[in-house]
Amino acid sequence: MRGVPAEERESAGEPFDPFRLQTQQERQEHLLTFFRSIGLSSLKGLKILDVGCGSGGQLRRLTDFGADPANCFGIDLSEKGVSDARHVNPNISFAKANAAVLPFSMNAFDLVFQFTVLTSVLKSETRRQIVNEIQRVLRPGGYFISYDFAYSNPRNPNVRGIGRRELAELLEPFELRFARLTLAPPIGRPVARFSPFFYRTLAAVPLLRTHYFCFAQKP
Numbered sequence: 621m622r623g624v625p626a627e628e629r630e631s632a633g634e635p636f637d638p639f640r641l642q643t644q645q646e647r648q649e650h651l652l653t654f655f656r657s658i659g660l661s662s663l664k665g666l667k668i669l670d671v672g673c674g675s676g677g678q679l680r681r682l683t684d685f686g687a688d689p690a691n692c693f694g695i696d697l698s699e700k701g702v703s704d705a706r707h708v709n710p711n712i713s714f715a716k717a718n719a720a721v722l723p724f725s726m727n728a729f730d731l732v733f734q735f736t737v738l739t740s741v742l743k744s745e746t747r748r749q750i751v752n753e754i755q756r757v758l759r760p761g762g763y764f765i766s767y768d769f770a771y772s773n774p775r776n777p778n779v780r781g782i783g784r785r786e787l788a789e790l791l792e793p794f795e796l797r798f799a800r801l802t803l804a805p806p807i808g809r810p811v812a813r814f815s816p817f818f819y820r821t822l823a824a825v826p827l828l829r830t831h832y833f834c835f836a837q838k839p
Contacts, residue, residue: 638812639805642819646801647735647767648681650833654797655685658763662686666730670694671719671754672737676705679712693729695722720749727759735767739779747782751790758838764794766834769802787834794836802831 634640655663664686670679673694683689689711696702697718705714717723719737732754741747754764771781784798803811803823812819822828 638816638819639809642808642812642816642823643802644681646823647833648684650799650801651765652685654765654799654833654835663731664688665691667691667728668693668731669722669724669729669733669757671722671732671734671750672696673705673714674698674701676709676712676714678733678735680709693724695719720746720753722753722757724757726756728757730759730762732758732762732764733766734764736769738766738782739768742778742780747786748790755791755794755838760838762838764791764834764836764838766836767831768834769831770800771830782832784832784834787832787836791834791836793839795839797835799833799835800826800829800831801833803828804830 662685663682666687668679668682668687668691670676670693673679673696676694679687679689679692679694682692689709692712694702694705694712694714695717696705696714697716699716702714702716705712715723719734734750734754738747738750741750758764766787768782769779770783773779773781788796801823802808803819807822807828808819811822
């Protein structure tokens with residue numbers, strides 16, 4: 621669980637999990653396309669927050685795009701997650717904190733990320749509190765970037781999907797862009813083990829994608 625009350629999270633997978641690798645590559649490609657579309661050639665100089673950072677992997681990957689570790693911050697509710705993140709990423713700042721009460725000042729960040737945090741929160745009121753806090757710490761003109769699955773998992777009562785309509789309501793009056801990606805995990809996990817090419821082929825079918833990237837600009 622990363623940065624929200626104790627509901628179970630989507631599994632991050634093992635380091636050599638082919639499905640994990642494919643989904644990470646997809647996200648990096650979409651992020652690269654998005655950053656270029658808003659005129660960025662580097663993340664250098666931007667202050668960045670990852671809400672529910674886990675062991676810090678996403679922030680670490682953002683340094684490949686020029687982000688300065690000294691300008692990167694991550695929060696998580698997991699003591700172990702924060703400890704692991706500090707160990708692996710000693711130049712990035714991490715803190716144990718609740719996403720619904722962020723320990724940062726207003727307008728502090730240029731970019732704020734959340735990856736599969738909101739779907740681990742079952743209460744609509746708490747989701748609203750988290751998004752309100754993200755809006756508070758994000759500067760005007762800054763971007764909130766959300767990656768989450770759109771559908772509830774009937775086999776896991778501890779998560780609840782979040783679709784475009786709910787995101788749009790939570791983020792009003794942000795300007796929103798959406799991209800749909802990630803092959804449905806029950807299909808994607810065995811397919812990725814079998815063939816990365818086959819994974820990419822099936823992931824190109826929009827109906828088989830289960831997650832949304834939302835790029836939301838604060839007015």
